Structures are given as structure tokens and as C-alpha cells.
Amino acid sequence: MNNKHLSELKQQYVAKGAPHMIQAFADTAENAEIWDVEGNRYIDFAGGIGVLNLGHRHPKVVEAIKAQLDKVMHTSAAVMPYAPYVHLCKRLCDAVPITGDTRAVLVNSGAEAVENAVKIARAATGRSAVIAFDGSFHGRTMMTLALTGKVLPYKHDFGPMPGDVFRAPYPNPTHGVSDEQSLAAIEKLFKTDVPAHRVAAIIIEPVQGEGGFYQASPAFMQSLRALCDEHGIVLIADEVQSGFARTGKLFAIEHTDVEPDLITTAKSLADGMPLAAVVGKADMMDASGPGSLGGTYGGNPLSCAAAIAVMDAIEEEDILGRSQRMGEALAERFHTWQARFSHVDHSRNVGAMAAFELVxxxxxPCAVKTKALTQKAAENGLILLSCGFYSNTIRVLVPLTATDDVLHEGLDIIERCLEEL
Structure with a gap:
């Protein structure tokens, strides 16, 4: 079996709407490295799109999954519950930056978490409208597509979106949107499109993921919290990509001293296993009736075991400290490139959630150069992702457990590729 043969099979049997960026097929992986079916080595700066903060096959995670595999694989938590589900919910409730009683529900993906957060907010408030932000990404289901603030490639072909979703500009001084302008746009929505008393929730990524790794300032988040409190609106922090140590905190919103009402999390929660959660204030989480939340596979025993091991590893291996130190190393290298290359600009990071732009x-913004860089990187054995409202941002999601040697080897590849642009 080789890459060419597998690619031919994929062309024949896999839907064209599900392409792959790297023209190779993974066979084995360890920490921040992947080997394809032909034995070629890649350094992984994508981390499964932010899923592998603890790297491929972290020993604690693998051990926990194997141990759970010898016990029970599935009953559905809605039919017959099991200890890992309950233990994980407790760990999540203890970990989130929300005071008072909290509850959690486990589902399969980030999109499911966001869908359920919207359901919970609507049930808790008796309202229906939701406000999201330009450049946001919340998932690929119909409700989460309606919330997502970018057409291509996500929304282009899928017709009318669900209603009662409104959008404000994300505060992004780099692209000409101040905190005050973003808040004013929300106030304008209340006057022109939807009265505040009909708004169930405002959902925001404290650091945008697909939108370009832009951070909402603490001042903005505090003003948004005050606005939600004034109008009885639920504040949802979407931490699907920014959560679980990527920013140097367990959750990115911890950088702002703001408490959300609900938090959605997924991706690195279970380090490669399918799992997501909504965690929030108990009165809101309990607002809907029995059977209204959950799903057949939500909180699968293997995924729960993996997530508990992830939380153990974050505490025991100083992963938050590693994220902060990695972020410093990335920022230093990015600043060097920005000074050296005229086409590198707007470097930024929150912990190890780091990015720069090509212009x-x-x-x-220059999407052409950005695409060329990711392609050159792949040709040189580095998996690298782009993102951003203008598709010109290079983001780094290297596992936080990557060794210094592997990290700098990957950065050296980027530098050589930048020299060729």
C-alpha cells in the first residue's frame, strides 16, 4: 500500500467535499511526528487541527484507553451510566472558571457542544436569538454554520441558514475594528434587528481559531460580560480550539478575568478521541427537561477515560508552563521573521496559540503566499495550517509536548520556505 494507491481509492470512494491537504497517508505517529505509509517522516505543526495538545499517543492517554477497553466500550450513558462519565463531569466542573454550582454534559464534537449550548441558553432564558461574531467558526452543522462568520468554504453551497442568528464585528484592531466599535455594533443590533430582550445568548471565541488567532481584549470581554448582565443574556465562551492549555491557561477566557455562563470544549479535551462538553452554571444547565441533552455516543467510556488522563497529564507534567514557554519561543522566532521578511507581518500569540500573517x-493580506508556504512546508516534511478571515494567516498548533529539537526543526523548515517565497 502506498500514497498513490490510497489517493486513487480516496478519489473514487470519498466525497469530493472532504479533501485532504497533505498528499500522504498517516501510518504511525508519536508525540509531534508522523510517518506515512511509505515511511516518510513529517513534523506535525497542525496537531489534528488543535486536537493533540498532548501529542500523538501520549502514554497516559493510551494506557487509560487500553485499561477502559478491557472493561466496557459502550452502553450509552443515557441507558446505563458508567463511572468515567461522572468522574469527568466532576473534573470539568471543578476546572472551569465559573463560580457557584456547575453542571456538565458530554457530547461528541465541538459543533454538538455549541448546538447544545444554544439549546441550553434558549431553555434557560425563554428567548431565541443568538449573536455571534465575524470571522468566527463554531462548526459545520446547520445551526453552527449559521453562527460561523465566514462563507468560504463552510457555508457557500448549503442554502438558507437557521434564523434568529445575528452577527457583530469581532474586536480586531489589526483589521480596523476597535473594542468600542464592536460593542457599538451590538448596541446597534438591538435597535435595528433584534431587541435585547429577545437575545438568548452571545457566543464568542476568546481567541478566534479559524478566524485567525485574534484575541478579544480583557477590557472588551469585561464590557461584554456587563452588557450580558444588563440584558439577561447568556455569555457562551467557545473554547473548542483555545481550551485545554493551548494559551497557557486551561481556558483562554482565564486571561480576561471574566466568568462566562457556559463554556464549550472539545478537540484537545481527549487528545484524539471524539469528545466534547458543555459546562456551565447549574441553573442554566438544568433548565431543559429530562432527555433533552445528550446522544447515543456522547461521553463514550473510552473517550472519558482519555479525557481524565489528559487532565491528569496537564497537572502532573506542567503543561500550562510548557505552553507559556513554547509561546515565548514561537513569539521570538516570529518577531525575527517579521523583521527579516517584508511579507511577514502581524505576528501574535497567546501562550502557544501563535500565528503570523503573510502580506x-x-x-x-496575501492568501496566495500563504497557500504556497503551507505547500512548500509539506514538501519539506512539515504539516502546517493556514486560517484567517482573509486566508492569509499561518497558525501553529504543534503539540505542547514536542521536544525543543523537533519544535526548532519545524521552525527552521518554515524559515527556509519563507526565504523561497
């Missing part, structure tokens, strides 16, 4: 000779 043209006029300083405008």
Missing part, C-alpha cells in the same frame, strides 16, 4: 508588497 503582499502593499501590506495587504
Amino acid at each position: 503582499d508588497e502593499h501590506g495587504a
